[in-house]
Amino acid sequence: MWNLIRKDLxxxxxxxxxxxxxxxxxxxxxxxxxxxxxxxxxxxYVGLMCTMxxxxxxxxxxxxxxxxxxxxxxxxxxxxxxxxxxGGWFIAGGSMAVVLALGLTVxxxxxxxxxxxxxxxxxxxxxxxxxIAIVIPFTIRFGMNGLLFGxxxxxxxxxxxxxxxxxxxxxxxxxxxxKTAVDAVGSYHEGVGPIGFAATVILGVAVxxxxxxxxxxxxxxxxxx
Amino acid sequence: MEDNVLEIRGVRKRYPGFAMRDVDLVVPTGHVTGLIGxxxxxxxxxxxxxxxxxxxxxxxxxxxxxxxxxxxAAVKARIGFVYDEPSFPHDVNARDLGRAIGPFxxxxxxxxxxRLLGEFGVPERKRFKALSKGMQMxxxxxxxxxxxxxxxxxxxxxxxxxxxxxxxxxxxLAAILEDERKSVLFSTHVTSDLERFAxxxxxxxxxxxxxxxxxSDLRDAWGVVRGAADVLDHLDAPDVRGxxxxxxxxxxxxxxxxxxxxxCGPEVVIDRPSLDDVLVLMTRGDxxxxxx
Numbered sequence: 435m436w437n438l439i440r441k442d443l444x445x446x447x448x449x450x451x452x453x454x455x456x457x458x459x460x461x462x463x464x465x466x467x468x469x470x471x472x473x474x475x476x477x478x479y480v481g482l483m484c485t486m487x488x489x490x491x492x493x494x495x496x497x498x499x500x501x502x503x504x505x506x507x508x509x510x511x512x513x514x515x516x517x518x519x520x521g522g523w524f525i526a527g528g529s530m531a532v533v534l535a536l537g538l539t540v541x542x543x544x545x546x547x548x549x550x551x552x553x554x555x556x557x558x559x560x561x562x563x564x565x566i567a568i569v570i571p572f573t574i575r576f577g578m579n580g581l582l583f584g585x586x587x588x589x590x591x592x593x594x595x596x597x598x599x600x601x602x603x604x605x606x607x608x609x610x611x612x613k614t615a616v617d618a619v620g621s622y623h624e625g626v627g628p629i630g631f632a633a634t635v636i637l638g639v640a641v642x643x644x645x646x647x648x649x650x651x652x653x654x655x656x657x658x659x
Numbered sequence: 660m661e662d663n664v665l666e667i668r669g670v671r672k673r674y675p676g677f678a679m680r681d682v683d684l685v686v687p688t689g690h691v692t693g694l695i696g697x698x699x700x701x702x703x704x705x706x707x708x709x710x711x712x713x714x715x716x717x718x719x720x721x722x723x724x725x726x727x728x729x730x731x732a733a734v735k736a737r738i739g740f741v742y743d744e745p746s747f748p749h750d751v752n753a754r755d756l757g758r759a760i761g762p763f764x765x766x767x768x769x770x771x772x773x774r775l776l777g778e779f780g781v782p783e784r785k786r787f788k789a790l791s792k793g794m795q796m797x798x799x800x801x802x803x804x805x806x807x808x809x810x811x812x813x814x815x816x817x818x819x820x821x822x823x824x825x826x827x828x829x830x831x832l833a834a835i836l837e838d839e840r841k842s843v844l845f846s847t848h849v850t851s852d853l854e855r856f857a858x859x860x861x862x863x864x865x866x867x868x869x870x871x872x873x874x875s876d877l878r879d880a881w882g883v884v885r886g887a888a889d890v891l892d893h894l895d896a897p898d899v900r901g902x903x904x905x906x907x908x909x910x911x912x913x914x915x916x917x918x919x920x921x922x923c924g925p926e927v928v929i930d931r932p933s934l935d936d937v938l939v940l941m942t943r944g945d946x947x948x949x950x951x
Contacts, residue, residue, distance in 0.1 A: 508736035
């Protein structure tokens with residue numbers, strides 16, 4: 435397994451350096467407005483940028499049809515899929531830790547964390563877990579182009595739903611549903627306390643990643659290269 | 660040591676417009692088996708099935724006596740694989756590839772890899788996309804040969820290579836085969852590569868194995884009968900494997916040259932068939948007749 439992650443790091447080191455530099459610099463854009471964002475938004479942004487690093491490696495392999503080469507190595511497809519997830523967490527988590535730590539050397543970023551570090555870190559974990567769980571199966575199946583089309587498609591779908599809600603007067607219902615969900619999370623948080631809440635979130639992300647891994651395995655096992 | 664390094668039984672695979680039906684094939688240990696056939700016949704499909712790069716719909720594939728799906732990693736660890744279109748990330752070089760791939764193989768030798776790169780003239784630091792097609796193939800060959808594989812599975816390995824290098828490569832493979840445990844399955848439509856090199860020839864056409872024979876049988880027993888159109892009347896029909904009609908008469912490929920000689924008489928020319936003759940007469944003969 436480690437050999438596969440190592441291979442990706444060696445063969446993708448140029449991509450990692452270029453995209454990693456962007457992930458390091460881009461979050462500072464958030465500091466440009468007069469009113470700085472809440473720390474959760476900052477961490478979400480960093481998390482998204484960092485998750486794109488391992489996804490970029492998978493997409494690069496797809497782009498050059500190098501997946502067949504990877505599958506010709508003495509590894510099973512299960513190993514390859516598992517390495518995508520472990521490597522994803524390793525690369526995205528590691529780079530996120532580096533970006534956040536380096537961000538702390540800048541006073542303006544340090545100030546953001548006064549809002550609450552634990553909430554920010556939990557948000558970072560959630561965005562990492564959610565993005566990996568959603569994006570990896572999609573990228574394994576459709577490559578980077580498919581992912582981009584998928585994201586654009588989701589945006590278009592969102593806009594269509596929004597317009598439909600506006601036209602049918604259902605926007606209030608959507609707002610109420612979102613508010614109810616947020617309130618439910620809030621009261622659950624109050625009920626179980628911060629540690630119980632964090633444990634539930636971590637468990638939820640872990641289960642989601644397990645389901646995503648199973649789906650990726652199913653997709654990749656039957657894929658012709 | 661197994662008698663056969665590779666056994667394929669009843670394998671099926673369908674694509675839109677192509678079907679591989681109940682393919683059986685045996686590749687004996689310690690020999691070179693040449694897989695020939697026209698483009699689109701199923702050579703690459705067969706090689707990909709062995710490597711589990713595509714899923715089969717039915718059948719069994721044993722490599723080194725092991726099922727290639729149940730023992731996928733163990734099987735692939737002993738295969739040196741060359742893909743018809745080497746596909747590595749474009750911004751990597753031979754040195755990076757060696758560092759990345761080496762740890763997967765117990766028998767990998769960095770020294771041997773560097774020596775092969777040197778012999779093949781592949782620059783270690785040049786990016787893959789900057790290499791010519793031929794150089795890319797040489798790099799793929801160096802990788803396949805650097806881990807002392809027991810089976811070399813090569814899909815069109817000489818595509819894009821100049822004649823001189825092709826000859827060097829075949830000599831290199833011949834040297835490897837001095838070790839009797841090593842075997843080669845070599846798919847190509849450049850039949851001249853196999854003429855002197857292959858011990859067995861398998862012809863695949865439209866997803867079906869037409870024959871799989873020792874090369875010596877083809878060379879010694881088969882023949883190409885050349886003569887006027889009525890020469891076909893003298894031949895034993897089941898013995899005729901392909902016919903091509905041209906402006907100067909007919910060419911017929913027969914599986915029993917001595918029988919054909921007896922039947923046709925001394926005035927008819929019967930030559931030893933080249934693999935090109937076999938390939939053309941058995942795969943394009945009919946369409947040639949139709950088009951004329």
